[in-house]
Amino acid sequence: MTPKLVLFDIDGTLIDPGRVGKISATKAFYEMFGIEDAFSDISMAGKTDIQIIKEALTAYNLSYGENIIPAILNEYVKILNEELKLGRMSVKPGAIELLNYLNDENGFYLGLLTGNIESGGRSKLGVFDLNRYFPFGAFGSDSEDRDKLLPVAVDKFMASTNIKICFENCIVVGDTPLDVACARPFGAVSIAVATGPYSYEELLKTGADHVLKDLTEARETGLF
Numbered sequence: 001m002t003p004k005l006v007l008f009d010i011d012g013t014l015i016d017p018g019r020v021g022k023i024s025a026t027k028a029f030y031e032m033f034g035i036e037d038a039f040s041d042i043s044m045a046g047k048t049d050i051q052i053i054k055e056a057l058t059a060y061n062l063s064y065g066e067n068i069i070p071a072i073l074n075e076y077v078k079i080l081n082e083e084l085k086l087g088r089m090s091v092k093p094g095a096i097e098l099l100n101y102l103n104d105e106n107g108f109y110l111g112l113l114t115g116n117i118e119s120g121g122r123s124k125l126g127v128f129d130l131n132r133y134f135p136f137g138a139f140g141s142d143s144e145d146r147d148k149l150l151p152v153a154v155d156k157f158m159a160s161t162n163i164k165i166c167f168e169n170c171i172v173v174g175d176t177p178l179d180v181a182c183a184r185p186f187g188a189v190s191i192a193v194a195t196g197p198y199s200y201e202e203l204l205k206t207g208a209d210h211v212l213k214d215l216t217e218a219r220e221t222g223l224f
Contacts, residue, residue, distance in 0.1 A: 001106060001107035002107065002169055003107055003108075003109060003163055003165055003169060004107060004108050004109070004165075004169050004170070004171060004223075005109050005111060005153070005154065005157055005165050005169065005170045005171070006102055006108055006109065006110055006111070006170075006171045006173065007111045007112060007113035007137075007138070007150070007153050007170060007171065007172050007173065008110070008111075008112055008113065008114075008134075008173045008174075009112075009113060009114050009115075009172075009173060009174035009175060009176075009179050010112065010114045010116055010121050010124060010125065011114070011115075011116070011124070011175075011196070012045070012092075012174075012175035012176070012193075012195055012196025012197065013092065013095075013173060013174050013175045013179075013193055013195065013196065013215075014091065014092055014095045014125070014130065015089050015090065015091055015092060015095070015124060015125070015128065015130075016089060016090045016091075016092060016195075017088075017089055017124065018088030018089045018090070019088065020080065020083045020084060020086075020088050020089060020124070021044065021049075021080070021116075021120070021124075022039055022044060023083055024076050024079040024080040024083050025038075025039055025049075025052065025053070025056075025076055026038055026039055027079045027083075028072055028075040028076040028079055029056060029072070031075055031079075032071070032072060032075055033060070033062065035060060038056050038059075038060065039052070039056055041059070042055050042056055042059065045175075045176045045178075045196060045197045045198070046115065046146065046174070046175075046176030046177065046178030046179060047115050047146070047178065048115035048116075048140030048143070048144045048145070048146055049073065049076075049115060049116060049117045049120065049140045049141075050069060050073075050117070050140055050141070050144035051115070051140070051144050051145075051146075052115075053069055053072055053073070054069070054144070057069075073117055073120075076120065077117070077119050077120055077123070080120055080123060080124075081123055084123060084124065084127055089124065089127055089128075091128050091130075092193075092195050092214065092215060093195070093214045093215060093216050094214055094215030094216030094217070094218065095215050096128075096130075097215075097216070098215050098218050098219070098224070099130070099133045101219070101224065102224060103133055105224070108224070109157065109161070109163075109165075110133050110134055110135075111134055111135075111136050111137050111138070111153050111156070111157060112134050112136075112137025112138065112139065112153075113137065113138050113149050113150060113153050113172055113174070113179075113182070114137065114138070114139055114140065114149075115139075115140040115146055116139055116140055117139055117140050117141035118137070118139040118141050118142075119141075121137070121139055121140075135160065136153070136156045136157060136160055137153065137156070138150070138152040138153035138156065146178055146179075146181075146182045147181065147182045147185065149182060150167065150170065150172065150182055150183060150186050150188060151167075151186070153170075154167065154170065167186035167187050167188050168187045168188065168189075170183070170186070170188040170189070171188065171189045171190075171191060171223060172188050172189070172190050172191070173191045173193065173215075173218075174190075174191075174192065174193070175192065175193050175194070175195055175196030175197075175198065175203075176192075176196060176197070176198055177192075177198065177202075177203070177206045179192065180192050180203075180206040180207065180208045181206075184207070189209045189210075189223065190206075190208045190209050190210070191208065191209065191210045191211075191212060191218070191221065191223075192206055192208035192210070192211045192212070193211075193212045193213075193214060193215060194211065194212065194213050194214070195213075195214050195215070200213055210223070
């Protein structure tokens with residue numbers, strides 16, 4: 001069987017984050033700049049953490065500075081790890097069942113492709129012991145441009161396994177149009193899942209190869 005690399009988004013796809021990322025970022029901006037509700041007018045869906053932070057800095061005419069973004073991210077992760085203790089998150093329907101199936105099936109390899117910085121994404125997955133499925137991933141800390149993350153994921157996969165794989169044998173699973181868009185230029189297969197902020201009908205308009213109502217339908221695509 002030709003190896004296939006299945007790359008999952010985190011928020012809205014594998015887990016319902018319960019707004020924990022937005023809450024943590026908002027608190028981080030308040031702690032550092034005294035700005036309340038800094039992200040109220042900023043859409044976060046599908047974007048990388050660094051992209052989101054830069055949008056907020058621009059909105060409030062704040063300088064990026066050489067060390068300001070790392071400082072914000074450090075504060076964000078510190079707050080996030082406290083917020084995660086409050087139990088706002090949940091696992092999306094069908095996620096664990098699909099991961100178990102793919103993990104046991106020869107020819108499929110699992111990874112992450114997410115806008116989360118690695119420390120934040122790993123913390124979220126760790127709440128549900130999901131990191132064990134993902135030995136590697138491409139994160140928002142690898143590039144603030146989501147469209148550059150698929151090559152990063154493939155390079156990491158090949159470096160860790162010595163298995164060659166082409167983009168056409170990669171499957172990107174996510175819940176936003178930006179997840180679909182990052183797969184398209186490389187000829188990767190895209191699966192859009194209507195478990196985030198976008199409806200099934202909205203995701204049909206993205207040109208995704210497959211659109212699912214939730215991950216319980218994933219095996220019906222015939223790809224798995």
